[in-house]
Amino acid sequence: MPDTQEVKCARCKCALQGPADPKPNDILTCPSCGEGDTLDRVLAEVGKYVEEQVAKSLHNTIAKATRGSDVFKVTSNFRPKGGHRFVVDLDI
Secondary structure (H helix, E strand, O other), X not given: OOOOOOOEEXXXXXXXXXXXXXXXXXXXXXXXXXXXXXXXXXHHHHHHHHHHHHHHHXXXXXXXXXXXXXXXXXXXXXOOOOOOOEEOOOOO
């Protein structure tokens, strides 16, 4: 069974509200600040947020594992973009 997460407003940390069984063009909104968009756009932004968080976690893990190594040197140009309107809680 897939793990599901509440999509939240990045600013307020409130779960978005919308129809019980939303369709791609249905609007989801934050009950606190009113930030919202269609389900398709919300999911696209959450996907970018998750991708960025996974990349950040992987970068940190590799850098930590190779810290002080004479054999490996980690160089990276990873820069989080931020600016996400919608997020999910991740346990990476």
